[in-house]
Amino acid sequence: MQTPPAIELIGIDKRFGAVHANKDVNLSVAQGSIHGIIGENGAGKSTLMSILFGFYAADKGEIRVKGEPVRIKSSTDAIGLGIGMVHQHFMLVEPFTVLENVILGAEGSAMIGPALSKARSELTRLAHDYELDVDPDAVVGELPVGLQQRVEILKALFKGADILILDEPTGVLTPDEADHLFRILGQLRDEGKTVILITHKLREIMAITDRVTVMRRGEVVANYETKKTSVEELAEAMVGRRVLLRVDKGPSRPGEMVLDVRDVSWRDRKGVLRVDSVSLQVRKGEIVGIAGVSGNGQSELLDLIAGITTPSAGEIVFENSVYGPDCTPRVLRGEGLAHVPEDRQHRGLITAFDASESAILGWHWSEALGESFHLDREKVINRCKEEMEEFDVRPPDPLLKSAKFSGGNQQKLIIAREIKSNPDLLIVGQPTRGVDIGAIEFIHRRIIALRDAGKAILLVSVELDEIRSLSDRIIVMFAGKVMGERPGDADERDIGLLMAGVTKEAA
Amino acid sequence: MGARGELPPWVDVALIPALNLVLALLATSVVFLFIGENPLSALGIMLDGALGSPRGMSFMFYYATNFIFTGLCVAVAFHAGLFNIGGEGQAYFAGLGAAMVGLGLDFLPWPLLIPLSILAAALFGAAWGFVPGYLQAKRGSHIVITTIMFNFIATSLMAYLINYWFRPVGKMAVESRAIGSFDLANGDLTGAYIPSFFEIFLGAFGIRISSSPLNLTVLLAFAAAWAIWYFLWRTKIGYEIRATGLNADAAVYAGIKPDRIIMIAMAVSGGLAGLVAVNEILGTQHRLLLEYVQGAGFVGIAVALMGRNHPAGIVLAALLFGLLYQGGTSLSLAKSHINRDMVVVIQGLIILFMGALEQAFRPWLAAYFFKAEE
Numbered sequence: 001m002q003t004p005p006a007i008e009l010i011g012i013d014k015r016f017g018a019v020h021a022n023k024d025v026n027l028s029v030a031q032g033s034i035h036g037i038i039g040e041n042g043a044g045k046s047t048l049m050s051i052l053f054g055f056y057a058a059d060k061g062e063i064r065v066k067g068e069p070v071r072i073k074s075s076t077d078a079i080g081l082g083i084g085m086v087h088q089h090f091m092l093v094e095p096f097t098v099l100e101n102v103i104l105g106a107e108g109s110a111m112i113g114p115a116l117s118k119a120r121s122e123l124t125r126l127a128h129d130y131e132l133d134v135d136p137d138a139v140v141g142e143l144p145v146g147l148q149q150r151v152e153i154l155k156a157l158f159k160g161a162d163i164l165i166l167d168e169p170t171g172v173l174t175p176d177e178a179d180h181l182f183r184i185l186g187q188l189r190d191e192g193k194t195v196i197l198i199t200h201k202l203r204e205i206m207a208i209t210d211r212v213t214v215m216r217r218g219e220v221v222a223n224y225e226t227k228k229t230s231v232e233e234l235a236e237a238m239v240g241r242r243v244l245l246r247v248d249k250g251p252s253r254p255g256e257m258v259l260d261v262r263d264v265s266w267r268d269r270k271g272v273l274r275v276d277s278v279s280l281q282v283r284k285g286e287i288v289g290i291a292g293v294s295g296n297g298q299s300e301l302l303d304l305i306a307g308i309t310t311p312s313a314g315e316i317v318f319e320n321s322v323y324g325p326d327c328t329p330r331v332l333r334g335e336g337l338a339h340v341p342e343d344r345q346h347r348g349l350i351t352a353f354d355a356s357e358s359a360i361l362g363w364h365w366s367e368a369l370g371e372s373f374h375l376d377r378e379k380v381i382n383r384c385k386e387e388m389e390e391f392d393v394r395p396p397d398p399l400l401k402s403a404k405f406s407g408g409n410q411q412k413l414i415i416a417r418e419i420k421s422n423p424d425l426l427i428v429g430q431p432t433r434g435v436d437i438g439a440i441e442f443i444h445r446r447i448i449a450l451r452d453a454g455k456a457i458l459l460v461s462v463e464l465d466e467i468r469s470l471s472d473r474i475i476v477m478f479a480g481k482v483m484g485e486r487p488g489d490a491d492e493r494d495i496g497l498l499m500a501g502v503t504k505e506a507a
Numbered sequence: 508m509g510a511r512g513e514l515p516p517w518v519d520v521a522l523i524p525a526l527n528l529v530l531a532l533l534a535t536s537v538v539f540l541f542i543g544e545n546p547l548s549a550l551g552i553m554l555d556g557a558l559g560s561p562r563g564m565s566f567m568f569y570y571a572t573n574f575i576f577t578g579l580c581v582a583v584a585f586h587a588g589l590f591n592i593g594g595e596g597q598a599y600f601a602g603l604g605a606a607m608v609g610l611g612l613d614f615l616p617w618p619l620l621i622p623l624s625i626l627a628a629a630l631f632g633a634a635w636g637f638v639p640g641y642l643q644a645k646r647g648s649h650i651v652i653t654t655i656m657f658n659f660i661a662t663s664l665m666a667y668l669i670n671y672w673f674r675p676v677g678k679m680a681v682e683s684r685a686i687g688s689f690d691l692a693n694g695d696l697t698g699a700y701i702p703s704f705f706e707i708f709l710g711a712f713g714i715r716i717s718s719s720p721l722n723l724t725v726l727l728a729f730a731a732a733w734a735i736w737y738f739l740w741r742t743k744i745g746y747e748i749r750a751t752g753l754n755a756d757a758a759v760y761a762g763i764k765p766d767r768i769i770m771i772a773m774a775v776s777g778g779l780a781g782l783v784a785v786n787e788i789l790g791t792q793h794r795l796l797l798e799y800v801q802g803a804g805f806v807g808i809a810v811a812l813m814g815r816n817h818p819a820g821i822v823l824a825a826l827l828f829g830l831l832y833q834g835g836t837s838l839s840l841a842k843s844h845i846n847r848d849m850v851v852v853i854q855g856l857i858i859l860f861m862g863a864l865e866q867a868f869r870p871w872l873a874a875y876f877f878k879a880e881e
Contacts, residue, residue, distance in 0.1 A: 306760075307762075308759055308760060328762050328764070329759075329760065329761065329762030330761075330762030330763075331762075332762075333762060339760070341760050343756075346754065346756050346757065347754075347756050347757045347760040348757070348760070349757065350750055350753045350754045350757050351753075351754070352753045352754075353749075353750070353753065357746070360746075361750065361757060361760075361761045362760065362761035362762055364743050364746050364747070364761070365743055369743075370743070373742045373743055373744060374741065374742060374743075375741055375742055375743050375745070375746055377740075377741065
């Protein structure tokens with residue numbers, strides 16, 4: 001008799017308001033296998049796993065665990081069914097020891113003594129079986145990330161998990177640590193455990209999985225046996241081929257240099273190198289696109305150029321002057337830098353402000369809006385009215401709360417604000433994320449018009465189509481580094497591979 | 508498509524406070540019944556005590572003056588995303604500034620001395636708010652904790668200073684010598700003495716109105732409410748404060764420095780609380796004495812919550828709390844078995860329902876309204 005699949009998801013559907021996060025997803029994971037789920041950020045991978053682990057309830061669909069239909073209402077239910085999850089952001093109590101963390105949620109009784117001694121012997125066994133050595137008495141907060149992750153895995157195994165979900169497990173690991181993790185996962189599989197690996201890194205999929213499911217825009221678009229597929233095929237399925245919204249665009253006439261990023265690096269607070277010796281130039285009259293899968297240092301690079309964060313190493317030159325310690329976003333705006341942020345809801349505008357107030361965010365010190373400290377309400381509203389008219393923001397009501405506009409109209413409001421400041425350099429992050437088709441075209445045309453007016457534009461987008469239709473030059477980033485530069489009409493597959501961290505030489 | 512959890516403005520501004528008030532009165536009624544008192548007659552006494560006579564009303568406005576200042580104090584900090592519960596200490600410490608200038612520079616003519624004393628009160632209050640603001644901005648010390656601690660520090664420090672610095676030699680009462688004076692016979696004013704309306708009418712015009720501590724500071728309170736509205740909604744700094752409070756990430760993107768905003772907002776907030784000292788020390792007591800703030804700083808939290816952190820709402824809420832204070836006093840005078848402590852219980856219940864449980868009805872109302880929409 002054939003063993004039933006460890007996990008079967010049938011017709012899972014989930015909406016968050018207007019966002020259709022999972023569309024009729026079907027997935028089957030065989031017992032004793034490593035199953036990869038790959039897709040870009042926002043493709044619905046994490047939502048799907050959260051449904052499986054009981055964080056969200058699906059609107060529709062059925063879950064079967066080892067052939068049995070189940071209802072998973074909470075993570076407790078999931079753990080009871082033998083499902084364990086290792087989150088991207090660890091769920092550990094840092095001042096506790098490894099042992100204390102492992103029994104968390106499985107204390108057994110009011111006295112934790114018995115659970116602790118049981119856990120200690122169990123940890124010794126697991127360490128022996130799976131190369132999962134961790135000092136049980138070490139304080140978790142003092143362990144390096146790789147070991148903290150091991151504690152997460154131990155936690156799941158201790159609670160009896162035989163289906164283990166790992167969400168982007170290598171995002172925080174060094175290559176060495178990642179290799180060790182893969183060895184552990186391999187051993188778990190050989191012991192009959194089932195592993196689901198969520199990632200957007202193609203090479204990991206190729207290195208360790210047995211089967212792979214590709215998701216895009218909430219849907220499963222492909223299923224492959226890993227042996228029978230290739231990085232190219234996965235990249236294509238992941239990035240997707242859809243009708244190109246080709247924008248009419250003449251050849252660029254690059255002029256003098258506006259932005260010169262020289263060997264810039266940046267470490268986050270945990271000391272992880274997020275931007276790694278990046279160098280790039282942007283000239284007047286050209287659009288430079290930065291392609292890359294989300295989370296590979298593009299956002300951090302934008303923040304560095306916008307003056308929101310300061311490089312750990314290297315220097316940035318804007319209009320022939322080097323960024324100094326007092327180079328704040330306000331100073332830079334004064335010198336002609338405009339910035340459309342990647343995250344419109346959290347940064348681009350203030351949803352509780354009315355549209356006219358959001359439409360001056362960052363430019364509110366302008367003398368045109370009132371002398372010195374005064375903010376002239378009438379001028380603010382009039383400016384917003386003009387921008388709404390010119391950029392076709394609907395409804396054209398400056399007093400309406402920013403939150404009440406659709407995503408596309410919010411974005412038009414932001415683009416209007418930044419472009420109307422008549423910048424020398426515009427840096428744009430994800431200009432059309434979550435924006436309807438009509439607005440996408442409009443925004444693209446405005447960006448190209450700005451280029452044709454002789455301005456420099458640096459564009460970051462995870463949409464490869466967008467990068468290719470707008471950019472005159474394309475720079476690909478992966479793991480904080482520049483992987484290479486290609487002309488604007490470069491082959492999609494070629495860029496896709498660079499985005500996956502595969503250089504020609506290595507592939 | 509309305510954003511989720513968004514209620515029509517009239518529900519937020521009028522219906523919810525009204526419902527909370529009704530609930531507070533119901534809870535109070537239970538307390539009255541418990542002590543064998545008719546709730547309706549007790550309520551009648553309270554309303555009559557505050558609104559039934561010019562004297563009651565002027566007491567109501569006198570209390571409201573303090574509550575407007577402390578309500579604005581909480582609101583300014585709140586707009587910057589901060590919970591300043593140190594209004595009490597800021598108001599208390601401000602008395603030091605008012606008294607130091609009022610007593611130390613008493614050779615100056617009053618047209619100069621009174622503005623200087625007011626300024627000193629505001630500056631001392633601002634300093635007492637700025638320090639926790641600085642600690643929050645630069646050291647990450649939580650503002651709630653530090654402002655609570657600063658209340659205690661102010662209490663002890665002021666007790667020490669009043670006893671050892673301000674108390675004239677040989678005087679038993681722990682208080683300073685008199686700050687300025689007002690001659691009721693001819694209306695002569697000397698020193699940092701802000702006269703009450705009673706004194707002005709009698710001294711300057713020879714008209715006797717009912718006596719109360721209501722003084723010219725009440726005009727300052729209304730002016731402050733307008734000024735804070737202007738500051739928050741019509742200046743660029745005010746814009747930055749609101750932006751920081753609503754979305755610190757967006758503020759950083761816009762080139763606003765949250766550190767700076769936190770310090771500015773806390774200084775303005777403390778300065779407003781400091782104006783309580785103007786009403787109490789310069790306008791009512793005319794000497795520096797112990798514990799004159801009497802909880803006004805904490806009432807300010809309820810006032811700000813109820814007034815939706817908008818100056819207009821705060822003025823209305825402050826008047827309501829002024830009514831409660833004055834009505835409560837009348838009640839304790841009218842009924843022998845309702846003592847001052849019982850009045851505090853009633854006020855506490857009202858603060859609880861208007862302030863702490865202010866959002867209690869919201870989910871229920873939201874559910875109702877969304878069902879109606881569908």
